[in-house]
Amino acid sequence: MSFFRGKVVIITGSSNGIGRGTAELFAKTGAKLTITGRNKDTLEETYDLCLRAGMYPGGILKLIGDVTDEAFVEQLVEKTVEKFGQLDVLVNNAGASVFDLTGKKGLEVPLANYDRIMDINVRSVVKISQLAVPHLEKTKGAIVNVSSIAGYPFSAQEAYYSMSKAALDQLTVQMAGQLINKGIRVNSVNPGAIQTNFAVTAGAPAELLQEMYSKVFGEGSEGCKKVIPLGKIGQPDDIGKIILFLADRTQSEIIVGQRIVADGGSLIKNNLLSMEIKMSFFA
Ligand code: NDP
Secondary structure, three states: OOOOOOOEEEEOOOOOHHHHHHHHHHHOOOOEEEEEEOOHHHHHHHHHHHHHOOOOHHHEEEEEOOOOOHHHHHHHHHHHHHHHOOOOEEEEOOOOOOOOOOOOOHHHOOHHHHHHHHHHHHHHHHHHHHHHHHHHHHHOOEEEEEOOHHHOOOOOOOHHHHHHHHHHHHHHHHHHHHHHHHOOEEEEEEEOOEOOOHHHHOOOOHHHHHHHHHHOOOOOOHHHHHHOOOOOOEOHHHHHHHHHHHHOHHHHOOOOOOEEEEOOOHHHHHHHHHHHHHHHHHO
């Protein structure tokens, strides 16, 4: 029998992308789900996909709202516990960037972008987790944060997003160290490039996204292998499977406060490249 049968799971940002892929996987396990996002239509699509994956309507709660709205996240946790009686797993997946398409880079990008990115990717995670902890303590539950490999290397284009994910990684460590005393395990998955709507949500034109996926990330292409040694871009359920693994005490109890990189080798490739540059400097 699945570990998740009868367990209650909140997945933020489940109206699309990785969150949706994760919801579909949980839907096959007998878990009860709260799915959430700002877009009513795409949230409805996730709901339908969960039903198709085998859920019954009474096992899903749909809540529309913005994770940066404190009143909304209070409702998110309260209504989940009111409907299902408990909370076992919190997946802090909602996240975004705000692209600057005017050519500005790094610290030239306005602070308004910084504030919005930090609000979504860091502050909202602190707030939701604060609210969830008393309930997760009762069930000896788990928190899985969806971070990124962006928090590791230098990124001229997306300094604030990278900073936000580095902060989220430290938040994972801080929460894990504190909450394991309450029996709650906290970990994160740090994806590389995953095929989702992320760039469009951040402000990129949709047609350019499709072009990027086919030109840069065409499966098996030389271009793709340069950035992803595995030779293919990840799909939402590649990350969803890791989220379920980290949330399942029977599979991953011994993993506490870790950041699991899931990037098809992108980081080691970049590390190797920087190593080559360094060695050629000394040659
Ligand atoms: P998508 O844009 O496809 O999905 C993002 C989800 O987050 C949507 O459901 C969106 O819902 C929700 N969301 C965004 N902002 C808010 C907000 N303010 N309030 C409530 N919900 C919000 O992107 P991904 O699936 O790719 O992103 C999921 C996570 O994965 C993010 O944390 C991202 O940083 C991380 N990630 C993604 C990578 C990638 O290559 N795709 C790589 C590394 C990390 P709605 O639009 O309905 O509000």
